[in-house]
Amino acid sequence: MMSAIHGSKATFAEFADSRDPELREQLVEQHLGLAYQLARRYDNRGESQDDLVQVASVALIHAVDRFDPSKGFEFSTFATRTVLGELKRHFRDKGWAVRAPRRIQELYLEVSAATEVLTQELGHPPTVAELAARTGATEDAVLEAVEAGNGYRTNSIDAPDRQDGTISSRLGDIDAGFEGTEDHQVLVDAMATLSERERHIVRLRFVDGLTQSEIASEIGVSQMHVSRLLAASLATLRKSFVTGN
Amino acid sequence: MNIIEPIGRDLVGTARQGSTHPPVEMALSVKDDLLVLARVGASTVASRVGFDIEEIDDLRLAVDELCLHVLQGRRSGRLLLAIAGEDGRIDMWCNYDGPDEPVDQSIDDEVLAGLSGRILDALVDDHGPFERDGLPGARLCKRHGRIDG
Numbered sequence: 096m097m098s099a100i101h102g103s104k105a106t107f108a109e110f111a112d113s114r115d116p117e118l119r120e121q122l123v124e125q126h127l128g129l130a131y132q133l134a135r136r137y138d139n140r141g142e143s144q145d146d147l148v149q150v151a152s153v154a155l156i157h158a159v160d161r162f163d164p165s166k167g168f169e170f171s172t173f174a175t176r177t178v179l180g181e182l183k184r185h186f187r188d189k190g191w192a193v194r195a196p197r198r199i200q201e202l203y204l205e206v207s208a209a210t211e212v213l214t215q216e217l218g219h220p221p222t223v224a225e226l227a228a229r230t231g232a233t234e235d236a237v238l239e240a241v242e243a244g245n246g247y248r249t250n251s252i253d254a255p256d257r258q259d260g261t262i263s264s265r266l267g268d269i270d271a272g273f274e275g276t277e278d279h280q281v282l283v284d285a286m287a288t289l290s291e292r293e294r295h296i297v298r299l300r301f302v303d304g305l306t307q308s309e310i311a312s313e314i315g316v317s318q319m320h321v322s323r324l325l326a327a328s329l330a331t332l333r334k335s336f337v338t339g340n
Numbered sequence: 341m342n343i344i345e346p347i348g349r350d351l352v353g354t355a356r357q358g359s360t361h362p363p364v365e366m367a368l369s370v371k372d373d374l375l376v377l378a379r380v381g382a383s384t385v386a387s388r389v390g391f392d393i394e395e396i397d398d399l400r401l402a403v404d405e406l407c408l409h410v411l412q413g414r415r416s417g418r419l420l421l422a423i424a425g426e427d428g429r430i431d432m433w434c435n436y437d438g439p440d441e442p443v444d445q446s447i448d449d450e451v452l453a454g455l456s457g458r459i460l461d462a463l464v465d466d467h468g469p470f471e472r473d474g475l476p477g478a479r480l481c482k483r484h485g486r487i488d489g
Contacts, residue, residue, distance in 0.1 A: 206393075210393055219392065220392040220393050220394035220395070221392060221393055222387070222390060222391070222392050222393065223387040223391075223393060223396065224387070226393060234387055235384070238380065238383050238384055238387060238396075239380075241383070241393070241396070241397070241400075242376065242379060242380055242383065242400075285455075300462060301458055301459055301461075301462045304462060306394065307394050307397060307398065308394055318393075318394055318397075319393075319397070322394075322397040322400075322401075325397075325401060326400070326401060326404070329401060329404065329405065329459065330404075332455065333408060
């Protein structure tokens with residue numbers, strides 16, 4: 096094992112100088128086991144194992160390319176951080192960040208769809224009892240699904256939405272809105288930690304006073320989608336205050 | 341692990357006078373990061389008094405904001421919560437009970453309080469500080485059928 100590590104270090108040093116594709120391939124192959132192990136940590140979260148291994152493998156290649164042996168770190172440490180970061184990003188962008196049982200995931204999607212339909216039919220957002228009746232679930236199960244929905248991440252801002260084009264293409268200038276608040280600059284800095292879409296939605300809800308349904312109509316997503324984005328945005332804002340980032 | 345426990349009948353006195361429904365009470369360990377239970381508790385009570393799904397979504401955001409505002413970055417102790425729902429409204433009281441440890445110095449209290457206040461303004465009908473037995477805290481009230489804007 097010791098000779099393999101030393102051999103790997105020597106190979107990385109050589110690759111850093113030569114950028115030889117064959118050395119690169121050799122290094123990637125040597126560490127594929129690490130990518131596989133890390134991908135397995137995210138089993139049972141609703142994503143296929145093959146997809147996760149692929150994400151982890153691509154991240155491993157990036158780690159090989161970016162690793163600088165002169166800094167004295169072990170490659171495994173650097174690669175682990177890189178691969179885990181990519182896997183988390185994958186879940187953040189495409190799936191459930193927090194594992195929820197499949198029945199809850201499915202019910203959440205049903206509740207989300209039923210909310211839109213019932214809002215149209217009733218002319219107002221449905222109650223939990225109405226959602227339970229429509230989906231055939233109990234009221235407690237509906238509430239559980241709604242809570243679990245916080246763990247479901249939304250698509251990229253550039254993903255196509257229900258209207259033509261992308262969400263980002265229809266967002267306007269959103270840098271104003273908190274001028275009346277104390278320490279305006281601090282808030283502006285905190286808002287800068289949000290994505291363009293999150294800032295837009297935060298402003299619509301907390302500055303312009305639109306309801307979640309009104310925001311949903313304006314940007315062309317579901318009310319429950321807006322709810323998730325608001326929750327995530329507020330969490331990010333709080334974190335930015337705590338960390339000072 | 342005793343993560344939810346009764347917090348004593350005296351807190352019931354903080355609920356609205358004359359209420360026929362005793363409040364749901366809970367004490368949550370701060371370090372265990374159990375705000376989900378506060379949200380579920382408030383959502384369940386709100387559902388029982390006829391809140392629609394959008395109002396419940398707003399309430400869940402407000403519960404987070406209220407509790408985190410009361411915590412001010414503290415990472416130990418307990419949050420004492422009481423939630424009462426009746427006549428299309430929900431009231432919630434939140435107090436911090438724990439060691440008087442320094443609040444995280446990296447948190448800008450005034451700015452955070454300003455942001456929390458603004459967020460709660462948009463989400464609930466009424467909110468404000470609520471001290472009980474010397475314990476710092478805050479309260480909120482949200483009514484069903486509120487007209488925004």
